Structure formats: structure tokens, C-alpha cells
Amino acid sequence: xxxxxxxxxxxxxxxxxxxxxxxxxxxxxxxxxxxxxxxxxxxxxxxxxxxxxxxxxxxxxxxxxxxxxxxxxxxxxxxxxxxxxxxxxxxxxxxxxxxxxxxxxxxxxxxxxxxxxxxxxxxxxxxxxxxxxxxxxxxxxxxxxxxxxxxxxxxxxxxxxxxxxxxxxxxxxxxxxxxxxxxxxxxxxxxxxxxxxxxxxxxxxxxxxxxxxxxxxxxxxxxxxxxxxxxxxxxxxxxxxxxxxxxxxxxxxxxxxxxxxxxxxxxxxxxxxxxxxxxxxxxxxxxxxxxxxxxxxxxxxxxxxxxxxxxxxxxxxxxxxxxxxxxxxxxxxxxxxxxxxxxxxxxxxxxxxxxxxxxxxxxxxxxxxxxxxxxxxxxxxxxxxxxxxxxxxxxxxxxxxxxxxxxxxxxxxxxxxxxxxxxxxxxxxxxxxxxxxxxxxxxxxxxxxxx
Amino acid sequence: xxxxxxxxxxxxxxxxxxxxxxxxxxxxxxxxxxxxxxxxxxxxxxxxxxxxxxxxxxxxxxxxxxxxxxxxxxxxxxxxxxxxxxxxxxxxxxxxxxxxxxxxxxxxxxxxxxxxxxxxxxxxxxxxxxxxxxxxxxxxxxxxxxxxxxxxxxxxxxxxxxxxxxxxxxxxxxxxxxxxxxxxxxxxxxxxxxxxxxxxxxxxxxxxxxxxxxxxxxxxxxxxxxxxxxxxxxxxxxxxxxxxxxxxxxxxxxxxxxxxxxxxxxxxxxxxxxxxxxxxxxxxxxxxxxxxxxxxxxxxxxxxxxxxxxxxxxxxxxxxxxxxxxxxxxxxxxxxxxxxxxxxxxxxxxxxxxxxxxxxxxxxxxxxxxxxxxxxxxxxxxxxxxxxxxxxxxxxxxxxxxxxxxxxxxxxxxxxxxxxxxxxxxxxxxxxxxxxxxxxxxxxxxxxxxxxxxxxxxxxxxxxxxxxxxxx
Numbered sequence: 001x002x003x004x005x006x007x008x009x010x011x012x013x014x015x016x017x018x019x020x021x022x023x024x025x026x027x028x029x030x031x032x033x034x035x036x037x038x039x040x041x042x043x044x045x046x047x048x049x050x051x052x053x054x055x056x057x058x059x060x061x062x063x064x065x066x067x068x069x070x071x072x073x074x075x076x077x078x079x080x081x082x083x084x085x086x087x088x089x090x091x092x093x094x095x096x097x098x099x100x101x102x103x104x105x106x107x108x109x110x111x112x113x114x115x116x117x118x119x120x121x122x123x124x125x126x127x128x129x130x131x132x133x134x135x136x137x138x139x140x141x142x143x144x145x146x147x148x149x150x151x152x153x154x155x156x157x158x159x160x161x162x163x164x165x166x167x168x169x170x171x172x173x174x175x176x177x178x179x180x181x182x183x184x185x186x187x188x189x190x191x192x193x194x195x196x197x198x199x200x201x202x203x204x205x206x207x208x209x210x211x212x213x214x215x216x217x218x219x220x221x222x223x224x225x226x227x228x229x230x231x232x233x234x235x236x237x238x239x240x241x242x243x244x245x246x247x248x249x250x251x252x253x254x255x256x257x258x259x260x261x262x263x264x265x266x267x268x269x270x271x272x273x274x275x276x277x278x279x280x281x282x283x284x285x286x287x288x289x290x291x292x293x294x295x296x297x298x299x300x301x302x303x304x305x306x307x308x309x310x311x312x313x314x315x316x317x318x319x320x321x322x323x324x325x326x327x328x329x330x331x332x333x334x335x336x337x338x339x340x341x342x343x344x345x346x347x348x349x350x351x352x353x354x355x356x357x358x359x360x361x362x363x364x365x366x367x368x369x370x371x372x373x374x375x376x377x378x379x380x381x382x383x384x385x386x387x388x389x390x391x392x393x394x395x396x397x398x399x400x401x402x403x404x405x406x407x408x409x410x411x412x413x414x415x416x417x418x419x420x421x422x423x424x425x426x427x428x429x430x431x432x433x434x435x436x437x438x439x440x441x442x443x444x445x446x447x448x449x450x451x
Numbered sequence: 452x453x454x455x456x457x458x459x460x461x462x463x464x465x466x467x468x469x470x471x472x473x474x475x476x477x478x479x480x481x482x483x484x485x486x487x488x489x490x491x492x493x494x495x496x497x498x499x500x501x502x503x504x505x506x507x508x509x510x511x512x513x514x515x516x517x518x519x520x521x522x523x524x525x526x527x528x529x530x531x532x533x534x535x536x537x538x539x540x541x542x543x544x545x546x547x548x549x550x551x552x553x554x555x556x557x558x559x560x561x562x563x564x565x566x567x568x569x570x571x572x573x574x575x576x577x578x579x580x581x582x583x584x585x586x587x588x589x590x591x592x593x594x595x596x597x598x599x600x601x602x603x604x605x606x607x608x609x610x611x612x613x614x615x616x617x618x619x620x621x622x623x624x625x626x627x628x629x630x631x632x633x634x635x636x637x638x639x640x641x642x643x644x645x646x647x648x649x650x651x652x653x654x655x656x657x658x659x660x661x662x663x664x665x666x667x668x669x670x671x672x673x674x675x676x677x678x679x680x681x682x683x684x685x686x687x688x689x690x691x692x693x694x695x696x697x698x699x700x701x702x703x704x705x706x707x708x709x710x711x712x713x714x715x716x717x718x719x720x721x722x723x724x725x726x727x728x729x730x731x732x733x734x735x736x737x738x739x740x741x742x743x744x745x746x747x748x749x750x751x752x753x754x755x756x757x758x759x760x761x762x763x764x765x766x767x768x769x770x771x772x773x774x775x776x777x778x779x780x781x782x783x784x785x786x787x788x789x790x791x792x793x794x795x796x797x798x799x800x801x802x803x804x805x806x807x808x809x810x811x812x813x814x815x816x817x818x819x820x821x822x823x824x825x826x827x828x829x830x831x832x833x834x835x836x837x838x839x840x841x842x843x844x845x846x847x848x849x850x851x852x853x854x855x856x857x858x859x860x861x862x863x864x865x866x867x868x869x870x871x872x873x874x875x876x877x878x879x880x881x882x883x884x885x886x887x888x889x890x891x892x893x894x895x896x897x898x899x900x901x902x903x904x905x906x907x908x909x910x911x912x913x914x915x916x917x918x919x920x921x922x923x
Contacts, residue, residue: 155795155846163845167795170621170851180625180637186881189621261720301720334666342550342791344624350723353667353680354657354734357727358689365692372693406709413705417698436693437702444706446713446728450720 004046004053007289009271012297016045019401020297026304026451027259028052028291029097031312034398049291052098053134053284059096061089066321074324076119081327083119084337087126088330089321091311102133102287104307105258107337108345110144110176112153114338118207121149122338134284137251138242141176145238146199148211154343157201157211159193161219169193169237175344177241179250184226191223192241195232242281248273252286257348259290262299301450303351306333309360313367313443316398325366332359352449364443371396371439378431386414389431393438402447410441540828542901543775546644546670546785547833549809551793552623554849555838555856555884557802558596559612559872563589566875570842574798574849584610586868595807598814599858606866607817609921611857611893613873615886619837619853623793627836631669633894634911643894644783645673646909647902652676652782657730658737659782663767668785677726679734683763683770684741684779685748687734707732737779741770748773753822756815757808762789765812772816776823792835796846809833813860821862830901831860834890841875841882853883857890859921869919892916 014020021040025032029052032040040048066074066089068082076086091100106129114122125147132140144150145168151157154168169192174180198218202210213234223232225240232240241247252272256264264272275285290296304312310326310333313319330336334356340346352360373379380392390410394400402410417434421427442448560576561567568575581591582600590612592600602608616635620626629635633643641649645660648671652659660678662668667680681687694702710729714722743749750773756765767786775781790805813831820826838855854873870888879885895906896919906913 155848158796158846160845165795165844165846165848166850174622174624180622181620186621300718303720303723332665342623350667350672352723352727353662353678354727354730355662355665355667355680355682355687357724357731358687361689361691365690368692374693405712409705409709413701416701433694433698437691437698440691440694441702441705444728446709446716446721446724449724450718 004050004288004292005285007292008275008285009268009289010294011292012045012294014294014297016041016048020045021048022401023297023451024048024052024291025097026308026312027296027302029101030091030308031304031315032398033315034318034395036398045292049288052096053288053291055096055099059090059094059099061093062095063093063318064320065089068324069322074321076123078119079324081324083114083123084327084330085321085324086123087337088307088311088326091307092314092320098287099130099133101308102283103130104305105255106132106140108340108348109254110150111340111343111345112147112149112338113340114149116153117149119338121152121208125149126338134287135282137281137283138238140283141172141238141242142235144176145172145196145234146211146213148201148208151199151201151211152208156196156199157208159197159199160217161194161197162217164190164193164197164219166190166193169196171343172196172237172241177250178244178246179254182246182250183244188225191225191232192237194219194221194223195225195237196234198234248276251276251281255283255286256290259287260293260295260299261302262295265295268293303450305346305348305351306330306335306356306360306363307337309333309449310363310367313363313397316400317367317371317396318398319367319370322370323366326363329359329362329366332356332362334359360449361440361444364440367443368436368439373432373435375432376428378428378435380431380435382427382431384431386411386418386434389414389434390438393435393442396439397442397448400442400448402442402445406445406447410438410445413437413441541780541782543781543829544644544783544897544901545771545829545831546668546783547809547813547831548627548668548670548785548787549790549792549805549833549835550627550787551791551835552626552837552839552851553792553806553835553855554794554798554802555612555835555852555854556841556849557593557798558599558806558856559584559610560591560593561589561872561875562591564875570875572843573847574843586610587872590872593803593806595803596810598807598810602814602817602860603866607860607862607864609859609864609866610868611859611870611888612868613854613870613884613887614834614857614890614893615837615854615884616889616891617886619879619883619886621837621851621853621881621883623836623851628669630834630836630890631672633891633909636911640672641674642668642670642672643909644670644785645676645678647898647904648676648678648783649674650908651902651904655733656780657733658780661781661784663771663784663786668787670785671783677730679730681734681738683748683767684738684774685743685750685770687738688742689731689735703732703735740777741773750777752819754815754818756819757811759804759808761804762808764789764808765815768812768816769819772819772823772825775820775825775829794839794848795844795850796848798843798848817860817862826862829861830863830897831858832893832897833858833860838884841878841884853879853881854886855884857888857893863922865920865923869921888919889916892918893921896921 018037018041021037022032074082074086076083094100128143128147154171155165156168159165166189170189173184198213200214200217201208220231222229225232226244252269272286272289279285335346414434418430421430560581562576562578562581576591576593580594584590584592585604631642632639648660657677657679660671662671662680665682671678691699691702706728710725713725714729716722741749752769756769788809792805794802820829834857835855837852839849839852844850873884891910895910895913895916898904898906898909900921
């Protein structure tokens with residue numbers, strides 16, 4: 001395994017415990033499988049981070065291939081929801097979880113919805129984002145700008161010199177590179193849209209195809225973008241945006257927010273901006289610094305995004321995709337892959353309300369659906385103590401840690417369920433109820449959902 | 452095979468259907484069978500007090516307790532306690548957000564203006580197609596807005612044809628945020644209705660601020676007051692794998708109690724999860740009487756609402772009318788259209804369908820409220836984050852604009868036009884219409900005239916905005 005370069009900013013120096021390793025696995029991946037925190041903790045901080053940021057060889061998908069409720073392989077191109085399940089499966093089974101997590105970050109950053117294109121184009125885009133996972137942001141921006149799903153989503157393919165369409169030109173500055181009103185105005189948007197003219201595609205019965213740059217549709221006149229004049233093209237547009245003074249701070253603040261619950265300190269921001277600019281927009285050194293930063297481990301918790309929560313339930317309980325209900329459930333939780341809510345992606349600050357909480361309960365129910373205890377005989381023995389029952393339920397999810405307060409409340413419920421039984425036939429149903437309740441309550445506890 | 456243009460690939464897969472199907476999981480979906488024992492809590496003529504008396508007693512015992520093993524106390528608790536804190540027959544404000552920036556120049560078209568035809572060569576409403584606007588016959592309602600036109604002709608719609616704010620921002624997210632928080636400041640994190648609830652709301656009634664988008668609506672973001680998000684009242688139907696009866700009730704109670712405890716945590720992420728868990732308990736208890744078998748509503752509507760495979764907006768409004776009539780203690784309610792009106796290309800089909808559905812749904816909602824005898828308590832505010840560029844863009848669409856259109860609908864509105872149509876001869880430097888009514892002035896007027904609330908406690912610098920006479 002490759003060694004990490006020294007971090008340009010503060011590094012966490014506390015003990016790299018299983019608790020720290022667990023946070024790393026939830027934030028840089030999709031939660032731990034059974035035994036993963038101990039394995040990762042044994043590598044130490046640098047080793048653990050390098051195992052995520054510098055994996056060797058292609059990713060392996062561990063465990064059974066995904067299938068639908070009838071046992072058929074997924075058909076992500078043609079069946080609604082199978083695309084969601086296809087990617088969820090990679091999140092659950094990949095041995096390179098940060099690759100998938102970064103792809104998810106770019107999917108929200110460059111939010112594109114299949115509502116405007118097709119599952120095929122969305123999956124093509126997904127591979128583009130995955131290929132760039134910790135690569136170079138400038139190159140990523142170039143590839144996103146000419147990506148067919150994006151060209152349809154933000155009207156890049158209908159932006160011509162005869163009829164400029166500002167949609168991509170505006171969102172590229174506002175959402176992808178600079179931030180709203182940070183050093184540009186409406187005239188820059190308009191001129192940027194002119195620079196971006198020229199992409200087009202054809203349509204036939206099978207949908208959009210033949211995406212290309214058509215010089216005759218490009219406005220090759222002089223444009224003035226950010227006070228710089230030239231016959232700018234779409235490549236210049238990308239170059240000017242990442243080299244704008246307000247891009248590095250936008251990039252760092254935004255990327256930091258995906259990983260850490262506290263604001264980025266000014267000295268960290270300055271050091272990382274310098275690294276980012278000097279490396280010509282390399283992402284890996286920045287992520288490696290964030291994953292080693294003291295605030296990553298000592299800062300406040302983050303609410304686990306719904307798709308991470310869902311994948312985490314399955315990883316923790318050693319399950320794979322055996323139903324496409326996950327696509328329906330994702331709607332209830334507020335995060336359907338390939339269908340971000342709008343062009344700015346998902347709102348990472350507000351994942352929960354009563355409705356989405358109920359959606360997460362559906363996810364927990366689905367993860368438990370093959371394991372409901374309703375036997376006439378309790379399978380783990382009728383002498384199981386309350387503590388043993390709770391340990392067993394924790395083991396079901398891969399031994400997540402609960403706060404003392406949550407633990408005490410759960411044990412209180414266990415006592416309540418077992419209290420006042422008057423006949424021996426009442427014992428197995430009560431034991432079943434206790435175990436069923438512990439499993440769903442652990443997954444729905446506040447401790448489990450905020451990491 | 453997937454449709455080549457999957458904009459409608461979700462036929463048979465709308466959000467409401469998705470929710471219904473998932474919520475019904477565990478039981479095979481069956482056609483609704485009418486159960487004669489099932490109460491119609493939102494029925495016409497059942498007044499608030501009688502409903503609440505029923506909710507605490509016989510009505511729910513039959514329906515809820517039998518099926519779910521609940522005690523009367525648990526059922527009556529949430530709604531009765533919340534209702535006790537709410538003034539009887541209090542006013543309700545419903546916010547309808549037409550997301551994406553609706554093209555005001557198509558909703559109300561200056562069809563007689565030659566400049567309009569020039570700016571809109573493909574998108575202009577034809578002079579023969581529209582419906583004349585009462586105050587100014589040179590303006591035409593779009594043919595898809597007949598329901599708005601008839602409500603307006605009946606004096607039940609006030610129209611703001613040139614609403615916005617100075618120095619307009621053309622970003623969806625910035626402009627929408629300004630409208631949501633009631634101040635042109637990107638750092639404000641509470642919604643304007645949310646701040647009103649922080650001033651007057653109760654500590655234990657999440658229904659005072661109800662989002663019906665299946666997710667929290669930012670206009671209702673509060674600092675302290677509890678709020679709730681649902682989709683429709685009939686499908687907030689919780690269950691837990693392998694649990695029923697006491698085991699289920701105790702488990703849910705444990706989660707809501709952990710929510711109550713841990714929402715006081717110093718960690719904001721724990722607070723966010725715990726708040727939702729804590730509010731889930733009250734929401735569920737209150738909505739039980741609205742839930743029929745297999746996720747179907749236990750209420751009926753006295754009017755017919757439109758149906759659409761792409762949107763459940765009409766069904767959400769039908770559920771809202773039922774909740775209002777039943778005396779659920781609502782104050783501020785927010786809904787977002789499923790239609791995205793961000794029509795950069797091929798505007799007509801999206802715009803026409805979306806506008807028609809929105810207008811027809813709101814007409815049905817008004818008729819529903821009138822039939823139930825509660826229309827005087829309700830005011831509907833329809834808005835969008837901006838209008839669109841006066842000149843169409845060449846992709847048969849329109850880019851982001853500035854001033855736009857807003858409506859107030861209800862039995863007590865003054866029913867005319869406030870402000871004026873923003874003339875096409877006087878566009879701003881970006882070619883957008885200029886505002887002549889400030890949206891913050893409308894918020895201040897709503898707070899003062901509808902809620903009797905000093906606007907200064909809710910809207911920053913309230914004194915500097917004009918007031919408009921909104922009610923009769």
C-alpha cells in the first residue's frame with residue numbers, strides 16, 4: 001500500500017480507535033461490515049486512510065450478485081428502479097467504498113437527473129464520475145461539460161450561436177465552480193453561455209444519440225468573461241472557471257462539507273487552497289488531508305445520508321440486493337440515485353423530517369424482512385437474558401455502538417415486554433417480540449442515524 | 452422497453468403510488484372495500500368540537516383502537532392537546548410554490564402588444580386562445596389557466612402581475628431562498644412562516660407548520676417550534692417489522708421518547724434526527740383517523756379533484772381540506788408543485804400541463820373548502836421564485852427572469868389586481884420585467900391582516916416595505 005504524503009494542515013493525533021475507524025467508514029464509505037472497524041483501526045490513521053484513498057487494482061464486488069424479487073438479474077437500462085439498485089449494490093459490495101462515495105459526491109455536485117435523458121446516459125455519466133473519483137477537478141469539469149446526460153439536463157445541446165441558452169453557463173459558475181454571486185455577474189453568465197455554444201445531438205426513435213461539437217453552431221466571436229477577452233470556447237470556459245479567484249475557496253468549502261460537520265478553519269482553508277492550486281486542482285491530496293484532520297474525528301456528528309444509511313444496513317448485516325423495493329423505499333427516504341431533487345443536488349443540511357424518518361423506518365423494515373422471528377419456539381433459547389438479547393440484536397447489524405442513554409432505554413423496553421407473563425406459551429412470542437424490537441430500534445435510534 | 456423520452460417514464464410510478472405501495476407492503480394490495488364502521492372524520496358538517504370529542508372517544512375507539520391496539524388516551528392526546536392551544540377557527544395560510552420560475556408572461560399574456568409577439572415568436576399566447584383578464588382586457592389568461600380566470604371573475608383571486616424585489620437574483624436557489632425566508636439574505640436559515648410560528652406557535656403542536664411535500668418545506672423552517680412533514684394524511688401509516696399490538700406501540704413510544712430526550716443534545720445532527728423522531732408520534736396519532744385500509748383515505752371529498760399520473764398535488768390538497776374540516780390544528784401549510792416550471796427548452800407541454808393541473812387543483816380545493824363550510828378560514832398564496840426572460844431563447848423555451856406573478860386565493864381576498872402588469876417597453880438591463888410590488892410587503896400585509904401579527908417580529912426591516920390591502 002502506498003504511503004500518504006504529509007498533510008498540508010493539522011492531523012488528528014488522538015488514538016485511532018475502532019470508534020474513529022467506524023466514523024471513517026461511515027463518512028468515506030457506506031458503513032462497516034462486521035469486524036471492519038477492528039481491521040481498519042489496526043492499520044493506524046495513515047494506513048487506514050491510504051487503504052481507502054489508494055486501493056490497488058480494480059474494485060472487487062464481494063458476495064452474491066444483485067437480483068430482483070423474482071431472482072432475475074437487474075436490468076438497469078430498461079427497468080425503472082433497477083439503475084438505483086445497480087449502484088446501491090456497488091455501494092454495498094465494493095471493496096473500494098471511497099470510490100463509490102466520491103462518485104456519489106460528484107453525482108450531487110454535478111446533479112443530473114435521468115428525467116431529462118435516459119438510464120443509459122446516466123450510467124455512462126456515472127462511470128465518468130467514478131473514473132475521476134480522486135482525480136483532477138479541472139479534467140472532471142471538462143468531461144462533465146461534454147457529458148451527454150449533462151448536455152441534455154442543462155440544455156448544453158440546445159445552446160447555439162443562433163439561440164444561446166444560459167442554463168449550463170449559469171449553473172456551471174453558480175453550482176459547480178464559483179458559488180452564487182461570487183465574482184461574476186449576469187454579463188459573465190451570458191458571455192460564458194456564448195463560449196459554451198456548439199454542442200448538439202440527434203434524436204431518433206431510440207432517443208438521443210450522436211452527441212458532438214458542431215463548429216457551425218459555435219459562436220466564435222470575442223467574449224469577455226471575468227474581464228478577459230478572447231474567442232473563448234467551451235474548453236476556455238472550463239479553464240477560466242477553475243482559475244477564477246473564487247473557485248478554490250468554493251471547492252474546498254463545498255468538499256469539506258460533505259465530510260465534516262464543523263466549518264473549515266481559516267488556516268486549514270488557506271493551506272488546502274494552496275495545495276489545491278499548486279497541484280493544478282488535484283482532488284486526492286485534499287481528501288487525504290480532510291480524512292486525517294482533527295475535526296473529522298473530534299467534530300460534531302453528521303446525519304447519515306439516506307442512501308448511505310440504507311447501504312450501511314445491508315453491509316452491517318451482510319446482505320446483498322435481493323429486491324428492487326429499494327428503489328421505492330429510496331423515494332420515501334428522500335434520495336433516489338440518478339434523480340437528485342433539482343440542479344443543486346441533495347440538501348445535505350436537512351435530511352430528516354417526520355416524513356423521511358418514516359421512510360427510513362421502511363428501509364429498516366425491508367432490511368429485516370427476511371429475519372423476522374415469529375417461530376413457535378424462540379431460536380436462541382428460552383433462557384436468554386435481556387443483555388444477551390440486546391447483544392444479539394447489535395450483532396445482527398455488525399455491532400454498532402449505542403450511547404448509554406439509548407442502551408438503558410432499550411433494556412427498559414426489553415423488561416417491559418417480558419414482564420407479567422403468566423403462562424409458558426407466552427414466553428416464545430415475548431422473546432420474539434423483544435428481539436424483533438431490538439433490531440428495528442437499534443437501526444432507528446438517533447445514535448445509529450447520526451455518525 | 453424504456454420510453455425514448457423518459458420524462459414520463461414514471462407513469463404508474465408517481466410518488467404517491469410509490470408511497471402507497473411501500474406502505475402497503477406486508478399485505479398484498481387489494482381493492483378498497485368500504486367498511487361501514489369506518490368514520491368519515493372530515494365529513495361535511497362535522498364541526499371541530501364534535502370531531503375532537505369523537506377523536507377522544509367513540510369515533511376513534513372503533514376505528515383506531517381495534518386495529519392498532521391503542522388506548523383512547525394515546526389517540527386523543529396529541530390532537531386534543533395541540534388543539535387546546537390553538538385558537539378555535541383560527542386562520543390558515545397555505546403556500547403553493549410553483550417551482551422552477553413560472554413564465555408569468557404566459558400565465559397572463561399581453562396578447563395585444565406587438566412587442567410581445569415579437570419577443571415570443573413561438574411561445575406567444577394567441578389572441579384568440581386566451582381568456583380576457585377582468586381588470587385589463589388587453590391581458591389574457593393562458594388557456595390552461597381557465598380555473599384561475601373563473602376564480603378571479605368570482606372575486607376569489609387577487610393577482611400580483613409584477614411581483615419581485617429590487618436587484619433581482621437570477622439563481623433559482625438564491626431567489627427561491629429569498630422568497631422562502633422573506634429577506635434578501637442568503638445567510639438566514641429560518642423560513643418566514645417558520646419565524647411566525649416561533650413567535651406564536653406552541654411547543655408541542657407539529658401541525659402548526661405542516662409541509663405536504665413528503666419533506667420539510669423551507670418556508671416552514673423554525674428555530675424552535677415543532678413542525679411536521681407528511682405527504683398525504685391517509686398514508687402516514689407506520690409499521691415495524693415483526694411487531695404489533697403492545698410491542699409495536701411501546702417500541703414507537705420508545706423512539707419518540709428518545710427523540711424528546713435527545714433533541715436537547717448539543718450535537719446538531721442528533722438534534723435533527725431526534726426532532727423528527729419526537730414529532731413522528733404526534734403526527735401518527737393525529738392522522739390515524741384519516742387512514743383507511745391498505746393506504747386508501749378514510750375520508751371522502753365533496754368535490755372531484757383532477758388526477759394526473761405525474762403529480763399528486765390534487766390529492767394532497769384533498770387531504771388538506773379534510774384535515775382543515777376535521778379541526779387538525781393547522782396554521783401554516785406549504786406545498787410544492789410536482790411540475791418544475793424551469794422551462795429552458797420545449798416550454799409549452801410542461802408549462803401547459805403543469806399550469807392546468809395547478810389551477811384546476813386549486814379551484815377544486817376552494818370549492819371543497821366552501822362545501823365543507825371552512826373557506827373563510829383559509830388563504831392560499833401561490834408564488835414562484837422569479838418570472839422568465841421576456842424574449843424567448845431559441846430552444847422554444849425561456850431563461851431565468853426577474854419579476855413574476857403571484858396569486859392570493861380565498862373567499863376573503865379583495866379579488867382584484869395589486870400592482871400592475873410590468874410593461875415590455877421598460878425591461879431591465881438583462882431584458883427582464885421589473886417588479887412593482889415587493890414580495891416582502893405582501894408577507895408583512897399577510898402577517899398583519901390575516902394573522903393579526905406585528906410584521907416587525909417576523910420580517911426584518913418590515914417598516915420599510917409598503918403594505919397592500921389584501922382582504923375585503
